[in-house]
Amino acid sequence: MNNQDLQQQLLEAFKTESEERIASMFLNLTALEKSTDTKNRDKMLEIVYREAHSLKGAARSVNIIPVETLCQEIEALFSKLKEEKVTFTPTLFDTLHHAVGVIEKYLSTPESERHTVEATIGELTDTLSVYKQPENGSKSPGPETQQTNETPIDLEQNSIVEAPAQAPAPAHPPASETPEIVKPVENAGPSRLTKKSPSRSWFADTVRISTAKLDSLLLKAEELITLKQILNQHLNQIQDTRNFIKKWKKNSEKSKKELREIRLQLDNNSLLDHFFQLYDINHTQIEETDSKINDLSTSVEQSNRLLGGMVDDLLDEMKKTSLLPFSTLFSILPRMVRDIARDLGKDVDLELSGGDIEIDKRILEGLKDPLIHLIRNAIDHGIEMPDTRKLKQKSPWGKIRLTVSQPENNKVEITLSDDGKGIDVNAIRKKAIKSGLLSDTQADELTDDEAISLIFQSGISTSPLITEISGRGLGMAIVQEHVENLSGLIFISTEPENSTTFKIELPVSLATFQGIIVSAAGHDYILPVAHIEHTIRIDPGEIKTVENKSIISINGQPVSLIALSDILGLPHQPLPDIKSKKFTLLVVILGSGEKRIACIVDTVTNEQDVLVKSLGKQLLRIPNISGATILGNGQVVPILNVNDLISTSSGKSISLAMGKKIDMKKKEIQKSVLIVEDSFTSRTLLKNILESSNYKVTTAIDGEDGFQQLKRGNYDAVISDIEMPKMNGFELTRKIRETETLAEKPVVLVTSLDSREDREKGIDVGADAYIVKSSFDQSNLLEVLKKLV
Numbered sequence: 001m002n003n004q005d006l007q008q009q010l011l012e013a014f015k016t017e018s019e020e021r022i023a024s025m026f027l028n029l030t031a032l033e034k035s036t037d038t039k040n041r042d043k044m045l046e047i048v049y050r051e052a053h054s055l056k057g058a059a060r061s062v063n064i065i066p067v068e069t070l071c072q073e074i075e076a077l078f079s080k081l082k083e084e085k086v087t088f089t090p091t092l093f094d095t096l097h098h099a100v101g102v103i104e105k106y107l108s109t110p111e112s113e114r115h116t117v118e119a120t121i122g123e124l125t126d127t128l129s130v131y132k133q134p135e136n137g138s139k140s141p142g143p144e145t146q147q148t149n150e151t152p153i154d155l156e157q158n159s160i161v162e163a164p165a166q167a168p169a170p171a172h173p174p175a176s177e178t179p180e181i182v183k184p185v186e187n188a189g190p191s192r193l194t195k196k197s198p199s200r201s202w203f204a205d206t207v208r209i210s211t212a213k214l215d216s217l218l219l220k221a222e223e224l225i226t227l228k229q230i231l232n233q234h235l236n237q238i239q240d241t242r243n244f245i246k247k248w249k250k251n252s253e254k255s256k257k258e259l260r261e262i263r264l265q266l267d268n269n270s271l272l273d274h275f276f277q278l279y280d281i282n283h284t285q286i287e288e289t290d291s292k293i294n295d296l297s298t299s300v301e302q303s304n305r306l307l308g309g310m311v312d313d314l315l316d317e318m319k320k321t322s323l324l325p326f327s328t329l330f331s332i333l334p335r336m337v338r339d340i341a342r343d344l345g346k347d348v349d350l351e352l353s354g355g356d357i358e359i360d361k362r363i364l365e366g367l368k369d370p371l372i373h374l375i376r377n378a379i380d381h382g383i384e385m386p387d388t389r390k391l392k393q394k395s396p397w398g399k400i401r402l403t404v405s406q407p408e409n410n411k412v413e414i415t416l417s418d419d420g421k422g423i424d425v426n427a428i429r430k431k432a433i434k435s436g437l438l439s440d441t442q443a444d445e446l447t448d449d450e451a452i453s454l455i456f457q458s459g460i461s462t463s464p465l466i467t468e469i470s471g472r473g474l475g476m477a478i479v480q481e482h483v484e485n486l487s488g489l490i491f492i493s494t495e496p497e498n499s500t501t502f503k504i505e506l507p508v509s510l511a512t513f514q515g516i517i518v519s520a521a522g523h524d525y526i527l528p529v530a531h532i533e534h535t536i537r538i539d540p541g542e543i544k545t546v547e548n549k550s551i552i553s554i555n556g557q558p559v560s561l562i563a564l565s566d567i568l569g570l571p572h573q574p575l576p577d578i579k580s581k582k583f584t585l586l587v588v589i590l591g592s593g594e595k596r597i598a599c600i601v602d603t604v605t606n607e608q609d610v611l612v613k614s615l616g617k618q619l620l621r622i623p624n625i626s627g628a629t630i631l632g633n634g635q636v637v638p639i640l641n642v643n644d645l646i647s648t649s650s651g652k653s654i655s656l657a658m659g660k661k662i663d664m665k666k667k668e669i670q671k672s673v674l675i676v677e678d679s680f681t682s683r684t685l686l687k688n689i690l691e692s693s694n695y696k697v698t699t700a701i702d703g704e705d706g707f708q709q710l711k712r713g714n715y716d717a718v719i720s721d722i723e724m725p726k727m728n729g730f731e732l733t734r735k736i737r738e739t740e741t742l743a744e745k746p747v748v749l750v751t752s753l754d755s756r757e758d759r760e761k762g763i764d765v766g767a768d769a770y771i772v773k774s775s776f777d778q779s780n781l782l783e784v785l786k787k788l789v
Contacts, residue, residue, distance in 0.1 A: 354404030703727025
């Protein structure tokens, strides 16, 4: 290996190590800031000190000097903090969080662009130097006087390994002595779990392997399921042959007995004797064949059990290599909670438990965004402002608890709860009525649990203001979709003014699942057993029509009925007139969370283990299809996405006599929007975005012009800047709300003002959404408008 290859491998090893050490620093800084226990604070202080020290040495070994310099200052400052020559302040915590964030940003920036971050590193270095200056004015120890631990390079493994600690500070205490809420994360990477033997030779008790290699090995192990299914099919064929031979033998014995009786009735005949002799030989051969096929069947059956057990054991062990503890996801959450809470002016404490429970890394990766969204919602929607909490006799610090448990070997439960204001059920009902999702009567008939589940519908949100954090009413629908795509379920409960709790149930692994084979229009498909509630036969007379939709009654509840072939857009023979012939329909009841549909299928066959195969990048997202599997006979069968099936079935009805279909979709009506913006450039940009999305757009040059146009015209929504001459956006919004004929008009403020005070003022004057230009994304604006109009 040449020096360039070695350096590249060292940089890759450093990248992994730095990510783990930075995550540990963030986690322990956040815990240190909240902890009041002196013993725990000392432990966490020691961890951050050692992480900065180790990261400094690792950066030096790969010649990343800016990171080394900044880590040197952090290490020196923590040395002073340990000696109690410097005390923590909120400003110091902010500076330290910023410093670690800058290190993270520098390392994630392409090397050619890192110079843009170096100036910030220089400023932070100067700032930290000021913090650690002793009161007597003497200089703190420089890099040349600090005790160092060079990070040795294991040339055999071409990776960075950690030498035995030589820092003067006491050894880090066992993790078990620290409560899990502030559990330190130290030396998380397996490549650093190394020891030095008495002979001074290095060895590693763990090996770092790329996830791509592990994924490849797991895939090959999963392929053995197909081999297991093929062998099982061969066994079935042998057993069919054995049954055929048994039947043949039985018929032969019957014929032999009848022939013997015939022979006794006839005179002796040498030709007849010869015939019976040949028949005996043939019957003996049948018996021998029967015996051999029985032996073969028994042998194959034993081999099938043995191979099946070996495949299952191997797959179970391989699955374990793809499992990651929830702590890998937990590590990013305290910092995120701290940043969002501070931005909103709230105090929030995050409690984590169950971090040692492991789950398929593919599920963990897919869970990251939904979980972050739920936590952001809890902070923004649920947890009240400190003053409000005090008035309610609550602690000014809101609390969010994230708990992971494993009630069954193949299932994980995640519970996320907050002690905030809960969900306003009546507000959800009103929002559903306003959005046209329900009528007044339908909303009144809903139970509280049914009303709460409406937040999973797109466009339903109880937030008084739409911001880049929340309020669009799209997030919860996406959360549910992501969870269901991971073969999971999500549930919600709330106690007004006290708490909201989300519970997510997920499988431990995505590799295999139980499925049944169904057919529609001559094609076979796999449906996950987890989403199948019932398989029934119905009489066509049981089908009712409500608002042009076909429904059947299941346990007293109406369920939409649709042919699977119609959902998938497949050609099929229309159902005969229900009065012309007596027949039954085979129906599968599918459920996903609170949503259900009844699908008409042609056949339902056996249940079996299903190995999920990706369709490749070219077919990354196909409606109604989540993947494919290969049956034992080599047939490729698509796996159906139940959540998609339910969504696609909306607005469709089954085909009855003469193949008549009813289209439930309504023709879209062009919406009209007034843009109030004094900047010609911004006005033109917004106008082009909306017109390209089929909105009819009118513009106004300031608030006064906009208000006059509103009184003359008819607009579905108003998009306004805030800082404008004559009448600003706040004043315009207030006047709209004070005018009876305009009071219900949706108003979206798009502005460069991003302070918490400005957002609160937007709520006070009655704005429906608040979008900051610095984080402007046209898709966000279009989503907001779609929700409001």
